[in-house]
Every structure is written in C-alpha cells, then in structure tokens.
Amino acid sequence: MIQKKICMLGGFAVGKTSLVRRFVTNVFSDQYHTTIGVTVEKKTVAIKDHEVMLMLWDLYGEDEFQKVRDSYLRGSSAYIVVMDGTRRGTLDTALALQQTAARTLGSVPFVSIINKADLQTEWEIDEGAIEQLRARGWTVLFGSAKLGQGVEELFRNITTQIMHGSPLPTERL
Amino acid sequence: MSHRPFDSVPSDDPLFNRILSTLDIAVFERDEPSGGFRLQGLAPEWWCARVGPEASTVLDLEQWSPFLRDYVAADHSVWASESGPVEKSGPWTESDGQGGTMTLEATVLSMESRTVLLIERLGAGFEQMRSIVQRARERMLAEDVTVKSHRKTETRLINQLEVSERTKDDALALLQHLGLAALVLDERGCITFASDRARQLLGASTGEVIGREWGEVIPFHQQDRTIFRETINAPSDSRTAGPFYIDSAQPTWVEVDIHRDPRHPGRQIVVVNDRTELHTLRRALSEQASFHDLVGKSPAMLRVYQLVRDVASVDTTVLIEGETGTGKELIARAIHSTSGRRERPFIAANCAGLTDSILTSQLFGHKRGAFTGAVNDQQGLFEAAEGGTLFLDEIGDVPQPVQTALLRVLQEKEITRLGESRPRKVDVRVLAATHHNLSEDVVRGSFRADLLYRIRIARIRLPTLRERREDIPLLAHSFLMTICAATGKTIDRLSPETLHRLMSYVWPGNVRELRSAIEFAVISCKGTEVSPDDLPPEIVGTPAVPTLAPWIPLQGGDEKSRLLAALSDAKGNRTEAAKRLGVSRATFYRRLVELDIPPR
Numbered sequence: 001m002i003q004k005k006i007c008m009l010g011g012f013a014v015g016k017t018s019l020v021r022r023f024v025t026n027v028f029s030d031q032y033h034t035t036i037g038v039t040v041e042k043k044t045v046a047i048k049d050h051e052v053m054l055m056l057w058d059l060y061g062e063d064e065f066q067k068v069r070d071s072y073l074r075g076s077s078a079y080i081v082v083m084d085g086t087r088r089g090t091l092d093t094a095l096a097l098q099q100t101a102a103r104t105l106g107s108v109p110f111v112s113i114i115n116k117a118d119l120q121t122e123w124e125i126d127e128g129a130i131e132q133l134r135a136r137g138w139t140v141l142f143g144s145a146k147l148g149q150g151v152e153e154l155f156r157n158i159t160t161q162i163m164h165g166s167p168l169p170t171e172r173l
Numbered sequence: 174m175s176h177r178p179f180d181s182v183p184s185d186d187p188l189f190n191r192i193l194s195t196l197d198i199a200v201f202e203r204d205e206p207s208g209g210f211r212l213q214g215l216a217p218e219w220w221c222a223r224v225g226p227e228a229s230t231v232l233d234l235e236q237w238s239p240f241l242r243d244y245v246a247a248d249h250s251v252w253a254s255e256s257g258p259v260e261k262s263g264p265w266t267e268s269d270g271q272g273g274t275m276t277l278e279a280t281v282l283s284m285e286s287r288t289v290l291l292i293e294r295l296g297a298g299f300e301q302m303r304s305i306v307q308r309a310r311e312r313m314l315a316e317d318v319t320v321k322s323h324r325k326t327e328t329r330l331i332n333q334l335e336v337s338e339r340t341k342d343d344a345l346a347l348l349q350h351l352g353l354a355a356l357v358l359d360e361r362g363c364i365t366f367a368s369d370r371a372r373q374l375l376g377a378s379t380g381e382v383i384g385r386e387w388g389e390v391i392p393f394h395q396q397d398r399t400i401f402r403e404t405i406n407a408p409s410d411s412r413t414a415g416p417f418y419i420d421s422a423q424p425t426w427v428e429v430d431i432h433r434d435p436r437h438p439g440r441q442i443v444v445v446n447d448r449t450e451l452h453t454l455r456r457a458l459s460e461q462a463s464f465h466d467l468v469g470k471s472p473a474m475l476r477v478y479q480l481v482r483d484v485a486s487v488d489t490t491v492l493i494e495g496e497t498g499t500g501k502e503l504i505a506r507a508i509h510s511t512s513g514r515r516e517r518p519f520i521a522a523n524c525a526g527l528t529d530s531i532l533t534s535q536l537f538g539h540k541r542g543a544f545t546g547a548v549n550d551q552q553g554l555f556e557a558a559e560g561g562t563l564f565l566d567e568i569g570d571v572p573q574p575v576q577t578a579l580l581r582v583l584q585e586k587e588i589t590r591l592g593e594s595r596p597r598k599v600d601v602r603v604l605a606a607t608h609h610n611l612s613e614d615v616v617r618g619s620f621r622a623d624l625l626y627r628i629r630i631a632r633i634r635l636p637t638l639r640e641r642r643e644d645i646p647l648l649a650h651s652f653l654m655t656i657c658a659a660t661g662k663t664i665d666r667l668s669p670e671t672l673h674r675l676m677s678y679v680w681p682g683n684v685r686e687l688r689s690a691i692e693f694a695v696i697s698c699k700g701t702e703v704s705p706d707d708l709p710p711e712i713v714g715t716p717a718v719p720t721l722a723p724w725i726p727l728q729g730g731d732e733k734s735r736l737l738a739a740l741s742d743a744k745g746n747r748t749e750a751a752k753r754l755g756v757s758r759a760t761f762y763r764r765l766v767e768l769d770i771p772p773r
Contacts, residue, residue: 012310032307032311032314033307034306034307034310036264036276036299036303037263037266037276037278038240038263038264039274040238040239040240040266055239057240063313065309071247072263074243086321
C-alpha cells in the first residue's frame, strides 16, 4: 500500500490536532491540549481505486516557545497549513511556515484551511486577506473541526493532489 | 560532551542496566549486517508494555514508529563524528500499549564504528515543561480574547458615539430648521445648550450663554423672573409659563415650556416660544374691545376711542357730553393718559351743587383770611393740576360768576386766588363734561355762550348704553369678572335668559346702572351662573322688548316723525312718550328742543 507523509502546520491552537482527530477518529474535544513534539496518526483512504495510507504528522504549533524543525518536514509528500479564522495573527504564522516548508520540501502540494468556521461571526481573517492568499496560488478551504465541516474535503483534496498532481475544486464560504 | 567508551560497559552490567531502567531508556545497537536494531541490556517497563509479553529484542522500525524510522533514516552527520553534537529526535508521542500514550525521545550515537539508538520515555520533567507551555498558551489565548473583547467594546462605543453625534447633529438641524428656541439648564440652572433661535431671541452669542446661570442671560423683568424661577423649581415634569417680556434689542414676548430631562432629572429643557405676534394681535383685539378702562367694541365706542386718540394728541379743551353713567370721567382719564401730560396730575372736580364761593375757592384757591374759615393760604385745583389735566364734571351746573372766572383762566392761562389780586400763571388742560344740553342752557341764559365756545373746541359725545346694546354682554362679563375677583365668589357666567333681560332693559342709568345690576346679581347669586332671578327687580320686571324693534333710536332722518308719533300715541304725555321710545325724559326733552318740536 502506498504511504504518504502529510505534515500539519500552523500556529498554536489553530486546530491541527482537532482536524486530524476528527478525520481519523471522528472525535472532537473542546478542551485545548497543546501538542509538544509530534504525533503521527494513520488513516487509509481510497482515491480512484487506489488505497493510500496517509501518515499524518501532527506537528506542534509554532510560536515563540517552539519552532518547527526542518527535519520533521523532510520526506513529506504534501502539507496542510491551518489557520484560525478568529485570530488574524495565525495567518502571518501560516505564511511563514509555508515559506519554510516550500524551502525545505520544494514544490510539493499543499492546502490551507481556515478553521473554526463555526465562529465565523468572530472571524478576523476577512475576504480581502483570503483573496490575497489565493492570489499567491494558495488553495484556501474553510472548515470546522468542531462541527466536522470541510474535514473530509480537506484530506480528500490534499490526497488527490498528491496522487494526481492537481487540486480538486475548492468550496468557498 | 564526552562519553565513556561503549565497550567498557558490558550489557549485562547490573549497575548499568539499573541506571538505564531507572531512566526509562531502552538501548539498541545497530546490527550492521542486517541494518536492524537489537535491544541491549534490560528493557524498561514501557518497552515491554508496548511490544507485549513475547517481547522481541529486535526493533522493527517500519512497524513500530514512522517517526523513529524517519529519524533513524535521516542523514545524521554526527554518526560519522564522535566528537560532534548529539542530535536528538525531539519528542514524539506513541501508544503505550495500554490504551494511553507516552512521549518518547530518541538519540542516535555512533561510537567506535558501532551505532547505538537510545529511546527515552520522557517523564515528569517533560510533563512539567508541557504544563508550562500549556499555561502560557492558554494565557495568550485568554489575553487575545480580552483584547478582542476590548476592541469590540471600543468599536461599539465608537459606533455609539458616531450614532449619538449623528443623532445630535440631526436633532440640532431639526431644531434649527424648525426655528425652535431651546435651552438646556443643568442642576444649578446654568445653560449647557442653547439653539441658534434661542440665542437670537436672547440677543446673545454661544460664548455669552453657555455655562452662565439663566438669570444672567435671559433679560426678564423682575416679576417675570420670579415667576420663571418658581416654574423651574416646580416639581412636575412638564410646565408652561408666560407670557414673559424679553427686553432685548428686539423686544419679544415669549411663553416657555419646561420639561424635566427624562435621562437626567436634574436637568431642564426649556422651549422658548416666540409669542410676539400673538401678543400683538391679542393686544390689538383687546384694544378693540376696551380702551383704557372703557369697555366696548361697538362702532359707536370705536368712534369714541378714535376721538380720544385724536384729541389727546392736541392740547385743546374738550367737552365730553353724555347721559349720567356713560363714563364721562373715564373718557377724561383716557384723554389724559394718552396725552403728553400723562406724567403730570389728573384732577377731577365735580362742579354740581356747590356755591360759587366754595367752587371758586376750590378751583382757584384762596388767601388766608379771604373769608371766614380761611385760616391758611390754600392753592386751588388749577394750581394742583399744574402741568396736567383738570376735569370739570357737570360744567353746566357751574354758577355764573365762576363761569366768568373760568373763561378768564382759559383765555389768559392764569388764575387769581380768592383774596388776592396778583394773578398766577397756570399750565393746565381743561376737560369738561356735562349731561346738560349746554346749547339749551345758553338759550335759557344759564350758561355763557363764550364759555361754551371756549370749552367746546373739541367735543366727544358718549353714546348711551341703549345706543350700544351689543356691548352689554362684554360689559356684563367684564363687571362679573371684576366683581367676582373683588368679592371672592366663583360665578362663571350669565345664563342666556339673564343676558336676554340685560339686553332688553332700557338702562336709563347707563353703564353705571349695569355695573350696579351685576353687583346686585353677584350678591344674590347662589350658584355658578347668574339667573334672571338674581337681577334687580326693575330689570326682571320690565317686559322684554320685542326683538325686532327693541328700541327706537333717536337718530336718522325720520327721528322727528318718530318723536311726534310717540307723542301722539302717548296723547301728548312726554314722560309716556319717552318711555315708549326707551329714552330718558331728559333726553326726550332735549331732542324736542334740538329738532324744534314745539311743546303742546
């Protein structure tokens, strides 16, 4: 079976672990537990008659306490950049991490997701900022790990890109 | 960092194994031919729990941990250099084989051509570090929430401020557009806001008004100031007061509505309504209905008012004619009050029934000893009225000698006191009144013709009440209000029947009689409405005059024929004829003489 390493990148408390858990075990917890180090989760998905085992590297959130090691990124087939819609600062962290990943991994597929769509009335990342990301060539998805919205689509999208080298159409909010 | 030679510590060394076990470290050595890692020494408990009871001593990286596989597979430069820095894997999380997780950290060491992999389960120190980071991040998130909350509050307040400013601007624009004059007073009575119109009314600019106590700014007269203060201090939420006169560059009459600010009960909103035009109209209306103390708006009275204005503007002698009770003295007072002499004395003297010596003394004064009882020098009424007006009522009753003296005064403008020979200059306007027909008196020889011509330069004839019946309701109501105010009775009105009786009566005593009748009725009245029963008996007893021809006016072209017809009907009885015509006997006689109707 094909195995693909996918790294989850983003600032702290943006919901990387929640997205992975929702995807792998369909569980969500409102309680925040910071990730120190790396947790690797596995899930097998089928894409057009191909079974692929996704090795989801849930990396710790980057902030002033922890910087992501380049070594964790090596060997990734793709990566997912996660932002918290309610915190404008997580977009800046996402931009920096994406540059690090691109520098380390080269031109591998990546998808970004703005999490916490359930709190959209409190979002600080506005349409203008999203348009700027898209103008950079980013695929921007929206989702809520809490509600399970957009999670399957996220991983299907990135897996499809890995397998076929082209992104699926993105759903806009 | 220095290390002991790897082969100097045997893998079955009990102390070495105990140390590794205590530190929860599993030691693996790469088996060079196969490339796999084999456990060395004692396995820590977590390893046994993780791999199961049939624990293998061979580490299957592919199965065991993708993270560890990547770490080991990486190009570790340190392996080639024993003195280089040790590159740890960093922590990662694995299942502990018992339903939980554990955090591990791996280290690859290369010594003496042998590769050793150490896997340490991170314990209390790591958990402590995790807890610190967790708390720090939670605090950052909480601060973020607080900042957002503050930012939201700030935005909301800014929006509210904008809305308030906009509302205030709108309200101000509306105020200005409506031309509403509004003031806001604070708890101390100081003005905190004044609309443009209010400042215009007060004749002040913004700087002169704001922050000052209303009493310093609003130019009310003292009496109005007191009323305004009492109104402001009254406890009710909404009050009205006025009209007040504002003595500014453009004199204005205003009424004020005072409302307590519902949000700040200590503050008062004063709406100043310009009532100047209304006041002017009211005054004009009032002047039409009354003139000084005269009441009436009949055409006859309006003509009288105009005559009074006309004669007031000149300084001539005026003869006021009219039946008793028609208000001759009131006319004299009105002329005086309207004339340029209004600041000087007005003295009224009744000339009827006085001997010539008494009247002479009264009018011209006397010298001490001029007659018995003249114990002091005494100035007369002419001297007392110096600069003003002397009203001589019943001039037709003045004895002949006094008439002569009066003529001299009017001609020479000087008087001589009784008992003196030295004339004294006087500046007095004489107004005379009579109910006589002085022309007849002249014919009869009882009144000097030259004096008549001298006092009749201007002439005002007062209509009888019969000649202005339309004024009766106005007069009656005016007397009712005045008398009620004086007596403290609360009578609101006259019944229609009472009014009808008053309108039908002939009123030989004219307005004076009407006033007496109302006074009588007020005393008699027990309710709030005057009924016919409250009126004097002579009025109630008089049969109502037919509406169509209540009264035969002694005016017009056929007056002579009416008088003759009345005389004929009364079989020559003049008293009866006068009664039939609704006029007094005296008037009837006078008209007979004036129309040259010979007595039968």
